[in-house]
Amino acid sequence: MSDFEIAELKDRVVLITGSTDGLGRYLATTLGAAGARVIVHGRDRDRAAEVAAEIVAAGGPEPWVITADLSQLAEVDRLADEVVARTPRLDVLVNNAGIGFGSPGAPRELTPDGIELRWAVNYLAAYRLGRRLLPLLVAAAPARIVNVASLGQLDLDFDDLNLDRGYDGVTAYRRSKLAMIMSTIDLAAELSGTGVTVNALHPATFMATTMVTESGVAPASTVAEGGEATLRLIADPALSGTTGEFFNGRSLSRPLPQAEDPQARRRLREATDATLTAVRG
Secondary structure, eight states, rough: HHHHEEEEEEEEEEEEETTSSSSHHHHHHHEEEETTEEEEEEOOOOHHHHHHHHHHHTTTOOOOEOOOTSHHHHHHHHHHHHHHHOSSSOOOEEEEEOOSSSSTTHHHHHBBTBHHIIIIIIIHHHHHHHTTTTTHHHHHHEEEEEEESSSSSOOOTTTTOOOSOOHHHHHHHHHHHHHHHHHHHHHHHHTTTTEEEEEEOOSSSBBBBHHHTTTTTOOOOHHHHHHHHHHHHHHHHEEEEEEOOOTTTTTTEEOOOGGOHHHHHHHHHHHHHHHHHHHHH
């Protein structure tokens, strides 16, 4: 990523979910130092304030800090409401917040909404937030949505999307990431002609992040490696017309075949909308 390409985002508004640690923090501080107006999101206000202070110390504009727990759909909606209240446009949305495998043998967890935790945070929150913020993205077009997914994917079991049976954290994580890619393809088609592109990527394998170390896996990549691949999707002019794609790092890739099945994506979309309706009304 050249300095010129990053500088193209000067004065643009960028929301990065989960920007207080790991990949999200790398993206927030890099883009903020380059002059982007970053919306720093996290669950902990003190940690978010640290990221904001780091951006200002690097000469970037004062970031906006919004805290929200994305495991709760009411909090996802509040995050969207606060973004709408602060700005009439959003140039980039990076759905980065996520929960990994968890520690080995960790039990299944439900959110206050009764949804399996990884499905709620890794998939439903990004699905809901993206759609709530579409008017701001369209207003800013050309604009981009970047979904941080994974090469670690598993086919969805439409009879058990909430993982009531045979739970383990790896399965939960991998299904949630495939669902994110499936929704990426759908949303890209929905936004055709608007100037808003939507792509997903696997930034790098087992980056040295809290998520990876918590799972007991030895890091295999640096956060900077994943960060550079993600910045390319955020800012590279050569990708201005690319949408509905999945990348492995900097290379165009293919997700599991289920993601490319229109009927499977329709079933997921219908199940997702039914869940959101049941929870939010």
